[in-house]
Amino acid sequence: MNVSRDIYWIVFVCILLIAGVVVIQWLQADGKASTIPKSLVTTWKEDPRTSRAFTWYTEDPTIQGIVQIAKGTDAADLNAEGVSVWSAVSTVIDTGKGKQQGVHKAEVTGLESGTEYIYRVGSGEAGGWSQPAIFKTEEDDIKSFTWINVTDSQGEVESDFDYWGKVLDQAFRIFPDSRFIVHNGDLTEEPEDEAGWDYFFNKAEKWVSRIPLLPVTGNHDEINEDADRFTSHFNLPNNGAKDSNPGTTYSIDYGNAHFVFLNTESNIKGQKKWLREDLKKNTKEWTIVAIHRPAYGGNSYEKIEDWVKVFDEFGVDLVLQGHNHEYSRSFPLKNGKIVNEGQGTVYVTTNTTGPKFNEKKSDQFYQAMHFQNNKGMFAGITIQGGMLTYQAYDVEGQKLDEFTLEH
Numbered sequence: 001m002n003v004s005r006d007i008y009w010i011v012f013v014c015i016l017l018i019a020g021v022v023v024i025q026w027l028q029a030d031g032k033a034s035t036i037p038k039s040l041v042t043t044w045k046e047d048p049r050t051s052r053a054f055t056w057y058t059e060d061p062t063i064q065g066i067v068q069i070a071k072g073t074d075a076a077d078l079n080a081e082g083v084s085v086w087s088a089v090s091t092v093i094d095t096g097k098g099k100q101q102g103v104h105k106a107e108v109t110g111l112e113s114g115t116e117y118i119y120r121v122g123s124g125e126a127g128g129w130s131q132p133a134i135f136k137t138e139e140d141d142i143k144s145f146t147w148i149n150v151t152d153s154q155g156e157v158e159s160d161f162d163y164w165g166k167v168l169d170q171a172f173r174i175f176p177d178s179r180f181i182v183h184n185g186d187l188t189e190e191p192e193d194e195a196g197w198d199y200f201f202n203k204a205e206k207w208v209s210r211i212p213l214l215p216v217t218g219n220h221d222e223i224n225e226d227a228d229r230f231t232s233h234f235n236l237p238n239n240g241a242k243d244s245n246p247g248t249t250y251s252i253d254y255g256n257a258h259f260v261f262l263n264t265e266s267n268i269k270g271q272k273k274w275l276r277e278d279l280k281k282n283t284k285e286w287t288i289v290a291i292h293r294p295a296y297g298g299n300s301y302e303k304i305e306d307w308v309k310v311f312d313e314f315g316v317d318l319v320l321q322g323h324n325h326e327y328s329r330s331f332p333l334k335n336g337k338i339v340n341e342g343q344g345t346v347y348v349t350t351n352t353t354g355p356k357f358n359e360k361k362s363d364q365f366y367q368a369m370h371f372q373n374n375k376g377m378f379a380g381i382t383i384q385g386g387m388l389t390y391q392a393y394d395v396e397g398q399k400l401d402e403f404t405l406e407h
Contacts, residue, residue, distance in 0.1 A: 034059030035128035037104070037121050039201040041208045045237050048138040048212075048254055049113035053235035054088075056121050056130065057197075058102040061092040063128070065104030069119040071112070075132040078120055084108075088121070093232055095194040105235040114139035133209040138179070142255040146175050149379040151184035151292075151322035152352040154220055158199050160189075160355055165203030167353040167376040167395045172207060174393060175380035179254065180211055184322030184350070185218025185292035191229040201233075214261065217248040218292040218322060222265040241274035243267050251278050257286035257383055264293040264304060272306045279314040285407060286383055287316045294321035296347040297328045298361035298370065308336075311345050317388065317405055318381075321349040325358040327377060327392065329369040329401060338366060342406060350392060351377035369401050 037056040045053045054067055065088035070077035077083065088106035095101050104121070111117065116136045122129035148171045153164040172178065188196035201208065214236075215221075221230040222245065231247035240249030240261075248263040249271055260278060262271055279287065293301035295308050296319075311319065312334050321328075332344030347366075351357070353376050360372035376395040381388065386407040392400050 035063060035123050035125060037065075037128075037130040039197055039233060040121060040130050040133075040205065041201060041213050041234065042133075042135060042210065043212050043214060043235050044252055045107050045235060046109065048252070049140065050111045050137065051107060051109045052111065052117075052135060052137070052212075053105070053107045054119075054121055055103070055105050055233055055235045057233075058104065058123070061100040061102040063102050063104075063123045064088070064090045065102070065106065065121060066124050067106045067108060067119055067121050069108055069117055071115060071117055073116055073118050073134050075118060078118065078132060093229075096192060101194070103232050107235060111137050113137050130209070135210045138254060144382070144384045145255050146178045146380055146382040147254075148172070148175055148178045148181045149184070149320050149348075149350055149381055150181060150353045151216075151320075151350055152186045152218070152325055152354055152356070153183070153200060154186040154189050154218075154352070154354045154356060155196060155199060156189040156193075161196075161199035161203045163355045163376055163395075164200065164353050167378055168204050168207055170393070170395055170397055171378040171380065174397060178211065178380065181208070181213045182259070182290050182320060183213060183215045184290055184320055185216040186220040186322060187215060187218070187230070189220055191221055191223065191227075194229075197229075197233060214252070214259070214290075216261055216290045216292050216322065217245075217263040217265055219265055222248060222263065225266045227263075227265075239278075241267060241271040243270045244274075249274065253284055255383060256284055256385070257288055258282045258284040260287070260289045262289065262291045262304075262307065264291050264301060268303050269306070272310060275307060275310050276313075279310065279316075282314070285386065286318075286388060287314065288318050288320065289316050290320045292322045294324060294328070294347065294349050295319060296330045296333060296364070296366050297321050297324050297349040298326060298364065298367070299324065316345045318390070319345055319347045321347060322352075324349050324361070325352045325356055326360055326372045327351045327369065327400070328367055329392075329403070330366045331368045333366055346390075346403070346405065348379070348390065348392075350379045351375075353378060368403075371400075373400065 237250040334344035
């Protein structure tokens with residue numbers, strides 16, 4: 001009896017020891033991996049000529065983040081004595097199931113316009129750095145530039161985001177000199193699922209670590225007026241509408257264009273007041289608005305009718321939309337009617353960059369182009385002085401629509 005009891009305790013202790021070793025090894029491995037930045041994305045908070053903003057996550061919530069940056073393209077300069085170092089604001093976020101991760105946001109200012117810089121982000125410790133990436137600041141008085149428009153990547157599993165990455169790769173093959181990306185919302189299916197965010201950024205890493213990604217808030221990004229998980233991933237201008245979730249409304253200038261980002265999910269009336277004040281101060285030749293639920297896009301979101309009146313009042317040139325998962329482009333519109341070219345606003349929904357497609361809705365009187373091709377799409381939009389050219393392609397590189405606007 002005593003022998004059996006002794007054997008029992010020996011086996012029990014052995015199991016505990018083995019379990020302890022496994023846990024320690026797991027923690028050590030996890031600790032090593034957790035120092036590596038993930039979900040790195042670059043944006044702007046202020047002037048694109050002189051600043052750049054960054055956001056990244058770490059599995060280890062205790063890490064304090066920094067940015068190292070040097071003029072030029074030589075990674076060796078990041079190890080040079082006196083390299084410029086900027087501290088991130090590092091916070092902790094609960095990502096569910098009792099897990100916490102670190103959120104790191106930094107902004108570098110005082111940069112030179114039209115200049116290339118190389119940077120990396122991390123903890124400052126060996127093995128805790130991102131891969132070096134190169135970006136270029138906006139040139140002074142630039143009048144010609146291109147950006148990419150995408151929407152509704154909205155994936156759930158990794159293969160969904162493989163498709164998002166494939167569409168984005170094709171976009172940069174056709175428009176390799178694009179200066180930034182405007183994403184019209186619904187970046188992931190479920191904002192509380194951090195794995196979705198990991199996939200989203202991982203598949204786009206080679207682009208969004210260098211090219212600013214400017215997001216619109218979609219109905220899968222803000223749910224029940226909660227956008228915390230969405231906004232935690234981006235370091236965006238804080239010049240938006242009062243009483244809107246910070247980071248869900250903002251505006252920024254690039255070249256001779258003014259870009260306004262609105263949130264169709266909450267504070268609709270409050271944004272109307274802010275929108276009017278923002279556009280009153282606008283001095284740029286071109287005005288571009290980005291929203292998620294469409295004003296004119298196969299179906300229309302009635303709650304934003306007052307926004308459309310402001311678009312008409314201030315002569316907004318182009319409204320980029322999402323949500324409908326099909327392609328739609330309007331004739332120039334003003335006061336709800338088709339008008340001559342150059343006298344109204346064009347509204348476009350560029351299908352989706354994810355694998356989810358809706359059935360084609362009924363054609364509307366205002367649609368110049370309307371189809372469902374069941375393929376991921378993107379647009380390259382170029383401003384050259386007083387001309388704007390919009391070109392829409394599918395994931396295979398086939399051009400499906402093109403139009404120009406002139407001032």
